[in-house]
Amino acid sequence: MPRDDHRLDRAIPKGGEAALLAAFAPHLQAARDRGDHALAVAVASSFGRRPTGLEDDLRVAVRDAPADTAKAAATLYLAHHPERAAVLLADDPATIALPAVWRTIANRRTDLLTLDHDPDNRFGPWIPDLTGIRPGHWTPTQMQTARVRLDEAARDETFDVPTRIRALTSLGRLPDASTILQEWATGTEGVMAEAALEALSYSPQSLRLLLDQANGPASSVAVAALARCAASAQPFLLGHELQTVLTAPNAKVTARKQAARLLERHRPPNALGILLEVWRDPDLHRDVRVATAVALRHFPEDPRALEALAEAPAEHASEEMLRSLFQANPTEYPLHARPAMAELIRACLTAADLPGVRFRGRKAFAAWARWYPGDHTEALAAASDPDDPSGDAQAQVLATLVEVGVVRDEILDVLARLAPENLTRPRVRALANALQSLARRFHDEDWIEPLLRDAVAILADHPLHTGTAAGLYIQLIDARRKSDADISTDLVALADLLRDRPVLADDKYGHLVIGGYYSGGAVSRDLLPTVHALIDRAHTSSQLLALRLVARGGADADWSAEWRAALSRLRSSPLPEIAEPAWNITPDA
Numbered sequence: 001m002p003r004d005d006h007r008l009d010r011a012i013p014k015g016g017e018a019a020l021l022a023a024f025a026p027h028l029q030a031a032r033d034r035g036d037h038a039l040a041v042a043v044a045s046s047f048g049r050r051p052t053g054l055e056d057d058l059r060v061a062v063r064d065a066p067a068d069t070a071k072a073a074a075t076l077y078l079a080h081h082p083e084r085a086a087v088l089l090a091d092d093p094a095t096i097a098l099p100a101v102w103r104t105i106a107n108r109r110t111d112l113l114t115l116d117h118d119p120d121n122r123f124g125p126w127i128p129d130l131t132g133i134r135p136g137h138w139t140p141t142q143m144q145t146a147r148v149r150l151d152e153a154a155r156d157e158t159f160d161v162p163t164r165i166r167a168l169t170s171l172g173r174l175p176d177a178s179t180i181l182q183e184w185a186t187g188t189e190g191v192m193a194e195a196a197l198e199a200l201s202y203s204p205q206s207l208r209l210l211l212d213q214a215n216g217p218a219s220s221v222a223v224a225a226l227a228r229c230a231a232s233a234q235p236f237l238l239g240h241e242l243q244t245v246l247t248a249p250n251a252k253v254t255a256r257k258q259a260a261r262l263l264e265r266h267r268p269p270n271a272l273g274i275l276l277e278v279w280r281d282p283d284l285h286r287d288v289r290v291a292t293a294v295a296l297r298h299f300p301e302d303p304r305a306l307e308a309l310a311e312a313p314a315e316h317a318s319e320e321m322l323r324s325l326f327q328a329n330p331t332e333y334p335l336h337a338r339p340a341m342a343e344l345i346r347a348c349l350t351a352a353d354l355p356g357v358r359f360r361g362r363k364a365f366a367a368w369a370r371w372y373p374g375d376h377t378e379a380l381a382a383a384s385d386p387d388d389p390s391g392d393a394q395a396q397v398l399a400t401l402v403e404v405g406v407v408r409d410e411i412l413d414v415l416a417r418l419a420p421e422n423l424t425r426p427r428v429r430a431l432a433n434a435l436q437s438l439a440r441r442f443h444d445e446d447w448i449e450p451l452l453r454d455a456v457a458i459l460a461d462h463p464l465h466t467g468t469a470a471g472l473y474i475q476l477i478d479a480r481r482k483s484d485a486d487i488s489t490d491l492v493a494l495a496d497l498l499r500d501r502p503v504l505a506d507d508k509y510g511h512l513v514i515g516g517y518y519s520g521g522a523v524s525r526d527l528l529p530t531v532h533a534l535i536d537r538a539h540t541s542s543q544l545l546a547l548r549l550v551a552r553g554g555a556d557a558d559w560s561a562e563w564r565a566a567l568s569r570l571r572s573s574p575l576p577e578i579a580e581p582a583w584n585i586t587p588d589a
Contacts, residue, residue, distance in 0.1 A: 009048035017050055028057070037061035038069055044076045051080075059084075062098070063091050067123045074098040086112055094118070097126035106133045113138070115145050117153040117167075125163055127153040130170035143174055151180050154192070165195040172199025178206050185213060194221040201225035204232040211245050214255035223258045230262045239268030246278050246288075257291035264295035272299050279308050290320045297328055300337035306344060313347035322348050322357050326364035330371065338371040346372060349400070350393045358396050365400045376407055383431075384414040386421040395427040399434035405442055411435070412454050419462045432459070432468045436475040443479035452476040460497055470498055470508045478513050488530035495534055495542035502577065505541035509548055522556035523549060531566050535573070543578040546570060551585055559587035 012020060024043060031039040040057035061073035078084055078100045085104035088095045089112060095101045096114050105112050106128075117127040128146060135143060153159060153167040168184060171177045181203070184196035197218055200206035207229050213222035230238055245251050246259040260278070263271045278284060279292050293312055299305035312321055325348050333341055345368045349361035379401070382394035398414065401407040411431060418424040418431075435455055442448050452472055459469035477490045491512075498505035514523055527549055534546035547570055554563035570582035 007048065008046040009050050012047075014050075017047055017052065021052060028054075032057070035064070037065040037073065041065070041069055041073045041076065045072065049079065059087070059091070062088050062095060070095075070123065071098055071100070075100045078104060082108060085109060089114075094121050094123060097121045097123040102129070103132065106130075106135075110138055110142065113142055115142070115149045117149055117156065117159075119156065119158045125159050127159070127163060127167045128170060129166055130173040131166075133173070135174055143176075147171065147174055147177050147180060150174075150177075154184070161191060165191065168192065168195040168199050172196075172202045178203040182206065182209055185209065185218075189217075194218050197221045197225050201228035202232075204229060204234065207233045207237065207241055211241055211255065214245070214258070215250075215252050219252050219254055223254050226255075226258055226262065230266055235266070235268040238266060239263070239270060239274065242268070243274045246274065247281075249283075253285055253287050256285070256288045260288065260291040260295045264298050272296075272302055272305060275299075276304060276308055286316075286318055287320070289316055290318070290324050293321060294324050294327075297325065297341075298332070300333045300341070303340070306337065306340045309344055310347070313344070313351040317348070317351040319354060319357055322352050323360060326357075326360050328364070328368075330367055338368070339373040342368040342372040343374065346397055349397055350390070352393070352396075362396055362400045362403075365397065366404050369401055369404045369406050372401075372406070376401060376410070380407075380410055380414060383427060384417040386418065386424050391424070392427060395430050399430040402431060402434035403437045403441075405438060408447065408451060412451075412458060415455055415458045419459055419465055422464060425464070428459070428465060429468060432472055435472055439472075439475045439479045448479065449476065452479075456497075466498065466501055467504050467508065470494065470504070471511070473497060474508060474511050488527060488533075491527075491530050491545060492533050492537070492542070495537060495539075495545050498541040499537075499539050500541075502540040502544060506544055509545055512548075514549065514552065523553035525553070525557065525560075525562065527553060528562055528566065532569070535566070535569050538574075540575055540577055543570065543573055543575060547578060547582060550582075554585070554587060563587075 008017070008020065021043075028040055028043065031037070037057070037060065040054050041061055044052050044054045044058060055077060058073045058077040062070050062077060065073060074088060074095065077088070082104045085101045086109060088098075088101055089105065093114070096105065097118065105114070115128050119125045128150060130146075135146065138146070150167045150171040154164045154171070156164070159167075168181065172181060178200060181196045181200050185193050185200060186209075188196070197210065197213055198221055200210060201224075207226075210222050210226050210229055213219070214226065216222070230242075233241075242259040242263050246256050246263070248256070260275065263275055275292055275295050279289070279296065284292070293309060293316075296305040296309055309325070312325060325344065328341060328345065330338055330341075342365075345361070345365050349358070349365045352358045352361045376398070379394045379398045382388045382390045383398045385391055388394075398407060398411070402411050411434075415428065415431060418428050432455070435452060439448055439452055453476065456469045456473050456476070459465040459472070473490070473494050477487050477494065494508075495505070498508065514527075531546045531549050531553070534542040534549075537543070546566070550563060550566045550570060554560075554567060557563050564587060567582060567585060567587065570578055573579045573582065
């Protein structure tokens with residue numbers, strides 16, 4: 001039956017349904033006469049929980065209508081009076097297959113409980129589906145009958161495979177069904193065995209079997225089932241069984257990884273001791289070691305866990321290990337544990353050698369830097385020494401410390417030592433990018449402007465760092481700008497910085513935010529003196545910037561006379577790189 005999107009209960013005021021139903025009466029009667037039950041069901045559905053007086057029509061629809069209409073009618077018929085399920089069952093025993101009837105009988109009227117599966121039910125092949133059912137208040141005889149009937153249904157090949165799988169799933173929700181399910185799990189193959197394993201996850205007595213099956217062909221299903229089963233297992237038994245799997249060198253890696261995760265999640269007695277014992281195994285599989293490390297980092301209350309993990313960056317610094325440790329978040333740890341974890345994250349960042357891992361490590365260390373307990377002498381010395389082989393790694397650490405504001409003026413000496421050395425350009429770029437992030441984060445602080453100006457001055461003395469210096473200067477301009485008039489002097493200085501680098505200048509000017517470009521603002525006429533000052537500089541880089549400002553400002557001001565005058569000066573420039581694009585601007589177009 002198609003879904004009815006018309007909700008009359010939301011459109012008709014309370015009490016108004018009687019008049020509307022009276023208007024519907026001739027149509028409803030005509031539908032009854034021709035045996036069409038869909039109209040009554042649609043009308044009842046459109047009124048939601050309001051009474052409609054159509055109960056008799058709904059009852060007849062359950063008995064005589066096609067399956068889809070009958071299911072909808074049964075739901076509406078039982079909505080206010082679940083006890084009516086007995087009436088429907090007396091009219092037609094096949095209605096036990098309707099979900100609304102079955103739920104009511106199984107949960108409320110257990111005296112009417114029928115557990116015989118029926119492959120020929122007119123509503124479709126039916127088995128007792130225990131999803132959402134509470135069988136705990138059934139009698140022992142009913143439970144035993146249910147176990148037998150569900151086992152028979154699972155073996156009955158007249159049912160399709162999904163229905164037989166549902167039978168095993170329902171069997172798992174019954175007490176004392178583990179013996180039957182274990183026979184299915186060990187005596188069959190394929191999807192039925194996997195369904196039995198999944199159903200066994202509801203039985204804590206099946207922990208040992210699931211652990212054994214985790215080493216078999218259905219390991220993926222058994223490992224997943226272990227997660228639910230472990231939640232209800234006895235702690236002492238859980239710890240012993242998980243230790244057995246985790247320390248077994250011949251066990252599958254997926255099972256051992258799951259054992260490590262479950263030890264951390266459920267914390268049976270001596271869980272940390274078991275994990276530490278496994279961690280100290282020099283021949284431990286790499287993937288199992290990563291899972292063990294993740295489990296250990298969730299024991300911040302015990303210093304032994306972080307002490308053990310301190311070995312990871314030096315002895316086990318695989319990409320998977322480092323990425324897993326970088327996922328740690330300061331909010332997961334108490335204050336007293338954060339310094340030790342910050343030291344671990346820094347050591348992992350130093351050990352990272354792949355660009356993607358270093359990037360992730362910098363982001364992670366930025367979150368931990370404020371709790372880092374050590375000084376920064378080592379990082380400053382190594383990063384500033386062009387001949388130090390650890391300098392690149394320490395520069396990443398230093399860049400993170402700069403980005404969060406832990407290191408400030410000390411960075412200037414490092415830049416001064418690195419700038420003359422061409423081979424240290426990656427370090428310089430990393431530190432300059434960190435300074436840009438610092439400017440965005442602390443743009444309102446008084447100390448940020450002098451720091452960036454000093455850094456620009458250092459880099460500007462070296463031609464190969466002119467672009468980096470310009471990028472810093474643009475960040476400074478954007479950070480301190482409250483209006484366009486505030487940056488007029490800096491725009492001229494930026495053009496002079498790029499005086500002999502017109503190609504670079506044209507690229508860098510594209511990063512300037514002038515006139516609130518991203519918010520749709522206009523270039524202010526306050527910049528006109530700056531435009532003329534740039535034109536007076538008479539070099540390509542300055543006039544390129546002037547051309548950008550005139551193109552934007554003139555269009556924003558509808559080409560007033562003062563902007564036309566500036567454009568005329570640019571058209572008269574002796575530099576063809578300026579005059580030609582200036583003539584291409586057409587104010588009267």
